[in-house]
Amino acid sequence: MSAKGRLLGIGVGPGDPELITLKALRLLQATPVIGYFVAKAKVAAGQHGNAFGIIAGHLTEAQQRLPMVYPVTTEKLAPPLSYEDIISDFYDTCAEQIAEHLEAGRDVAVICEGDPFFYGSYMYLHDRLASRYLAEVVPGVCSMLGGASVLGIPLVYRNQSLAVLSGVLPADELKQRLAATDAAVVMKLGRNFDKVRGVLDELGLAERAHYVERATMENQRIVPLADVDPMASPYFSLIIVPGEKWQA
Numbered sequence: 001m002s003a004k005g006r007l008l009g010i011g012v013g014p015g016d017p018e019l020i021t022l023k024a025l026r027l028l029q030a031t032p033v034i035g036y037f038v039a040k041a042k043v044a045a046g047q048h049g050n051a052f053g054i055i056a057g058h059l060t061e062a063q064q065r066l067p068m069v070y071p072v073t074t075e076k077l078a079p080p081l082s083y084e085d086i087i088s089d090f091y092d093t094c095a096e097q098i099a100e101h102l103e104a105g106r107d108v109a110v111i112c113e114g115d116p117f118f119y120g121s122y123m124y125l126h127d128r129l130a131s132r133y134l135a136e137v138v139p140g141v142c143s144m145l146g147g148a149s150v151l152g153i154p155l156v157y158r159n160q161s162l163a164v165l166s167g168v169l170p171a172d173e174l175k176q177r178l179a180a181t182d183a184a185v186v187m188k189l190g191r192n193f194d195k196v197r198g199v200l201d202e203l204g205l206a207e208r209a210h211y212v213e214r215a216t217m218e219n220q221r222i223v224p225l226a227d228v229d230p231m232a233s234p235y236f237s238l239i240i241v242p243g244e245k246w247q248a
Contacts, residue, residue: 005102005104007129007133008107008108008135011113014113014146014147021138025058029059034065035111043067052065052111066098072086114142116140143187150220151222153242156242156243161183162181165186178205183241188235193228193233205241210225
């Protein structure tokens, strides 16, 4: 009986194809099955998604592609449909598809933008499969570090604290958490952008805040916070409020 395959969660960085680690590249090129998440809209447009685009040039025709197409993304669902139920079933299905390869002795590398364990979709597969199969995670450069680098701003000095916050949080909770930290990165903006900008204004942090879309990607944009169209802020955008500069 052949040995079971190994599950690899591989961070491929924030977008710049050169921001992939040597270990990630080595394992990618040696793995027979490459799994990747992709939105339905991307598939409809004949595209493979951002993560796959980062590593496509490193793959060979012999490597099997395993696209995992999200059934829903940010669209509103009519009752009684539940996003949580639909996406949970989706991850169950994906995990079993991967398990079929692992049972057959084939290693599977699931690629993830940024880092697999930092808001990465891979983690939901890891939760379902790591107790059954050998799993290895390769960390990657996460988007907030890519954002800080292209903005040219240090995140935190000396003993300052940093909060990584989701823009989905209610305004009151977001305000409380921002007020309690020295520096912050707010992710998952999209439709939440206007709410987040309003909280920053209330706290007097808007002047210190920096906004960037698709950091390190070819279509990267850095826009003054006041000039951002709240209806056009993409998923791959974030706001960085750096710690107060400390003179060494």
